[in-house]
Amino acid sequence: MLQTPAIPEIIQLIPLKNYLILSTALFVIGIIGVLTRRNAIVIFMSIELMLNAANLLLIAFSSYKSDPAGQVFVFFIMAVAAAEVAVGLAIIVMIYRNTRTTDIGFLNKLKW
DSSP states (O other), rough: OOOOOOOOOHTTTTTTHHHHHHHHHHHHHHHHHHHHHHHHHHHHHHHHHHHHHHHHHHOOOOOOHHHHHHHHHHHHHHOOOOOHHHHHHHHHHHHHHHOOOOOOHHGGGGOO
């Protein structure tokens, strides 16, 4: 008979609800940062904050269910995020070199 492994004691000290609240708060802060800021670097950091909120939730659920699948997803999300950071920062640096600003409102003028 298969027996599911017990939740480790250190994880039992913090209820799952607390992880949900923290992850939701981080995600909402990221959304507010994306919607209200005009600086490309701050928007970029807000997107990374939202990714990390999702990672935190995946790790919490993975730990509570004693299933490593969530942790494997987090590993791949972090690999994609690292590639995103490299490409995104390169784009932001090139835009700054050409326009001398990281304001996204100014980028609208590049279309014409």
